[in-house]
Amino acid sequence: MTITEKILAQAARRDEVRPGEFVTCRLDLVMANDITAPIAIEEFAKMGAARVFDVEKVVLVADHFTPNKDIKSATQAKLLRDFAREQGLTHFYEAQTGGIEHIILPDKGLVLPGEVVIGADSHTCTYGALGAFATGVGSTDFAAGMALGECWFRVPASLKFIFTGQLSKWVCGKDLILYTIGQIGVDGARYMAMEFAGPVIENLPMADRFTICNMAIEAGAKNGIIAPDDITLDWVNSRTTRDFEVFNSDRDAEYAEVYEWDAADIEPQVAFPHLPENTRGISEVGEITIDQAVIGACTNGRLEDLRIAAAILRGRQVAKGVRCIVIPGSQEIHLAATREGLVETFLAAGCLVSTPTCGPCLGGHMGVLAAGERAIATTNRNFVGRMGHSESQVYLASPAVAAASAVTGRICGPEDL
Amino acid sequence: MPIHGKAHKYGDHIDTDAIIPARYLNMTDPDELAGHCMEDIDSGFVSKVRRGDVMVAGKNFGCGSSREHAPIALKAAGIAVVIAETFARIFYRNGFNIGLPLIESAGAAQGIDDGDEVEIDLESGVVRNVTKGEEYQFAPITGIAAELLEIGGLRERVKRQLAS
Ligand code: SF4
Numbered sequence: 052m053t054i055t056e057k058i059l060a061q062a063a064r065r066d067e068v069r070p071g072e073f074v075t076c077r078l079d080l081v082m083a084n085d086i087t088a089p090i091a092i093e094e095f096a097k098m099g100a101a102r103v104f105d106v107e108k109v110v111l112v113a114d115h116f117t118p119n120k121d122i123k124s125a126t127q128a129k130l131l132r133d134f135a136r137e138q139g140l141t142h143f144y145e146a147q148t149g150g151i152e153h154i155i156l157p158d159k160g161l162v163l164p165g166e167v168v169i170g171a172d173s174h175t176c177t178y179g180a181l182g183a184f185a186t187g188v189g190s191t192d193f194a195a196g197m198a199l200g201e202c203w204f205r206v207p208a209s210l211k212f213i214f215t216g217q218l219s220k221w222v223c224g225k226d227l228i229l230y231t232i233g234q235i236g237v238d239g240a241r242y243m244a245m246e247f248a249g250p251v252i253e254n255l256p257m258a259d260r261f262t263i264c265n266m267a268i269e270a271g272a273k274n275g276i277i278a279p280d281d282i283t284l285d286w287v288n289s290r291t292t293r294d295f296e297v298f299n300s301d302r303d304a305e306y307a308e309v310y311e312w313d314a315a316d317i318e319p320q321v322a323f324p325h326l327p328e329n330t331r332g333i334s335e336v337g338e339i340t341i342d343q344a345v346i347g348a349c350t351n352g353r354l355e356d357l358r359i360a361a362a363i364l365r366g367r368q369v370a371k372g373v374r375c376i377v378i379p380g381s382q383e384i385h386l387a388a389t390r391e392g393l394v395e396t397f398l399a400a401g402c403l404v405s406t407p408t409c410g411p412c413l414g415g416h417m418g419v420l421a422a423g424e425r426a427i428a429t430t431n432r433n434f435v436g437r438m439g440h441s442e443s444q445v446y447l448a449s450p451a452v453a454a455a456s457a458v459t460g461r462i463c464g465p466e467d468l
Numbered sequence: 469m470p471i472h473g474k475a476h477k478y479g480d481h482i483d484t485d486a487i488i489p490a491r492y493l494n495m496t497d498p499d500e501l502a503g504h505c506m507e508d509i510d511s512g513f514v515s516k517v518r519r520g521d522v523m524v525a526g527k528n529f530g531c532g533s534s535r536e537h538a539p540i541a542l543k544a545a546g547i548a549v550v551i552a553e554t555f556a557r558i559f560y561r562n563g564f565n566i567g568l569p570l571i572e573s574a575g576a577a578q579g580i581d582d583g584d585e586v587e588i589d590l591e592s593g594v595v596r597n598v599t600k601g602e603e604y605q606f607a608p609i610t611g612i613a614a615e616l617l618e619i620g621g622l623r624e625r626v627k628r629q630l631a632s
Contacts, residue, residue: 073612086493090536093496098626116494123494173534173558189536189562195626203612237481238528242557271528273557326481413490413533434485434532441489441508 053209053306054278055244057298058184062167070208070307078108079166079183081196084152085113087171089127090190092134095197104200106139110161112152113145115409120416150381150407153177153265153349157257158381160290164279164297169196174349174431176267180260181287182279182297187268207273208307209244209300210235214251216313221465223359224259225351225429225449227251228266229320233330234310241271243307246300251314252277257286258355265350266431269327319464321427322447325435333452333464343426344375344457345438346450347405348412351429352380354387356450361393363454363465369401370460376418378405402457414439427456470589471548473521476513477582478506482525483532484559488541496537498544505541519546522588524580526552530559539563549588551595551606553577564613565622571595573606580604590617 052060052067060068062076083091088111095103103109111131116124128145135143142161149155153174156162164182168175171193178185188202196202212231227247232239245267252260260277267275277283279297287295321336323329346352346360357379369375377397379385385407388394397404403418411418412430420426420439426446428438433445446462455465486509488501495501506513523542529552530538539562542550550563551571563570569590576595580586585598593608609617616622 086490086535086537089496090540094623098623099630100626115490121494127494127496171534171536173532175534187534187558189534189539189558189565191536191565191622192561195622198626198630237531238554238556241528241554268532268558271531271556413485413493415490419491432483432485432532434483436489436508437485 053244053246053300053304054182054298055184055209055246055274055276056206058165058167059204059206068206070206072206073203074206075201075203076167077201078169078196080108080110080162080168081193082110082112082152082156082168082175083171083190083193084115085117085124085128085131086115087190087193088131091171091194091197092130094191094194098194098198100198103138103197107141109140109197110142110156111135111140112149112155114149114151115413116415117146117408118406146406146408147382150384151349151352151409154352154380157181157261158383160287163287163291163293163295164283165295169193169202173268174265176272176275177261177265177349179264179267179274179276180257181283182277184274184276186274207242207244209246210240211246211248211306211309213249213309213311214314215249215311216251216315218251218314219318221319221451222317223449223451224255224262226317226320228263229322229327229330229447230317232266232270232327233320235270237269237326237328238271240267243272245270245272245275247275247277253280256355257282258353261353262350266327269431319449319452321452321462322433324433324444324446327431327433327447336462339446339462340425340460341373341427341456341462342424343418343420344373344453345411345418345426345428345430346453347378347380348409348430349380350431351450352378352384354384356429357388357393360450360454361396363451364400364402364458365396367400367458369457373457373460374418375402375457376405376411377402378410379407381407411438413437427453427462429453470587471520471522472587473548474518475522475524475580475582475584475586476517477580478525480526481528481531484530484535484538485532487530487538488535493535493537498540501537501541502544505545514545517546520548521546522586523547523550524577526577527554529555531556534558536562536566539566539568543568551576564616567617567621569609569617571606573604576604576606
């Protein structure tokens with residue numbers, strides 16, 4: 052069996068599962084945010100549920116429109132806050148105590164290898180980087196999960212992506228996943244598990260692994276997953292004392308398809324509007340000027356990402372007329388970045404530094420685009436209107452490319468500086 | 469109960485940001501959401517859609533965000549069923565969870581044009597294109613999806629489970 056099949060089998064109390072089978076699994080964690088939880092809280096009541104299945108295992112994070120951008124979003128965040136208090140939830144987070152859901156859940160040790168997690172947010176697949184099965188669902192599924200502590204799944208077939216060789220300078224996890232989506236398309240892994248493996252992945256720090264699994268949904272996948280190794284275990288053990296189980300794919304595990312790529316052939320990637328599959332190597336981008344650069348989001352708002360951006364922006368200036376918005380993914384990351392001097396570097400270079408929020412990633416606030424404007428962003432989606440006006444454009448790239456582009460005012464790699 | 473309505477046709481990879489832009493996710497009222505359905509890619513949709521109409525699209529319909537606001541907005545706008553070549557998985561779950569039937573049929577998705585009048589029999593798995601006089605088959609909905617449609621969505625299913 053694959054790692055995904057083994058985790059689902061264990062959670063379904065079965066010896067074996069096969070792709071295509073329907074199973075009901077116990078849940079180790081259920082999560083929702085300030086957009087998806089309001090509908091869920093209403094559904095929960097309409098289901099006739101009184102209490103959540105486990106106050107330790109239901110996590111609510113207000114992050115999309117926080118700090119609240121208007122009265123409606125403030126009302127939604129309050130709904131979460133009140134529900135969390137009323138139910139006695141251990142884990143309710145908002146900007147000052149948390150940050151972006153997919154950054155803080157792993158950081159706080161709330162997701163561990165081998166666990167089964169559903170989140171009412173499509174990028175819940177991020178946690179697969181820890182060797183967990185984690186998938187996005189809608190509000191009603193989340194409400195059911197809160198009430199019952201279980202969820203049904205169709206066991207996905209798995210695709211395996213093996214990266215060999217050496218990463219070139221400035222090529223990171225974001226480039227590997229953008230490249231992958233460029234190869235297989237935005238529905239290339241529809242309904243399937245994407246398993247990432249090989250020597251390149253084994254040498255990647257957790258930050259890059261989270262970025263890779265984060266965007267599995269952009270290929271239509273149910274989950275992304277990376278088998279836990281020493282890097283994972285070091286990371287997890289420094290954050291929890293809870294027990295967990297490590298699963299690995301069998302040598303004879305069956306895959307719907309196995310892809311093998313030499314990382315040396317992959318240069319920094321840019322996904323053109325309006326789909327994440329429209330990728331090109333940085334050398335093929337051409338002359339594209341930008342109005343805004345966004346460095347942050349659950350894809351690339353980690354401390355490691357900020358360090359890369361700061362290394363490029365140090366001693367340089369953001370191009371005249373360009374807005375470079377840096378958003379640390381959590382309050383903790385913001386503090387660490389401040390202590391390391393990264394925030395000062397950003398401010399000195401002429402960037403805007405925001406409190407943690409999803410903000411512009413979904414066109415919410417803190418950097419919404421006007422008609423005709425163009426942004427380079429470390430976010431994960433470049434759909435029509437994603438960052439603002441339906442006639443604006445978003446190009447997706449790594450923190451290195453976004454920072455370098457902010458300096459020149461056109462899309463470029465760090466080598467061009 | 470056969471569904472009878474006009475087709476509103478769109479292309480491949482219609483994402484949930486297109487169905488309901490994120491700027492409206494600071495509200496949850498179905499009718500308010502319906503008022504902004506599809507507006508970034510088709511500003512005329514809301515004024516032309518009628519109750520009982522059918523949405524038809526290509527591959528990977530509903531990709532992107534997990535927002536249940538997307539099927540809720542479509543349903544509240546009057547869409548009785550969505551036909552697509554394929555659906556993105558979270559949207560597929562969400563549709564049945566809230567009682568919006570979804571049909572995968574490449575034949576229907578390709579054969580039906582915008583404005584065609586269509587008739588659908590969910591039980592027998594037939595889409596009839598009244599305008600063109602064509603018929604397309606689809607695999608009838610079974611399993612959990614069929615159960616959800618019959619009882620009116622996941623809410624009812626959980627309600628029964630909690631009560632038992
Ligand atoms: S940062 Fe963007 S993609 Fe990530 S959870 Fe927030 S809105 Fe979604």
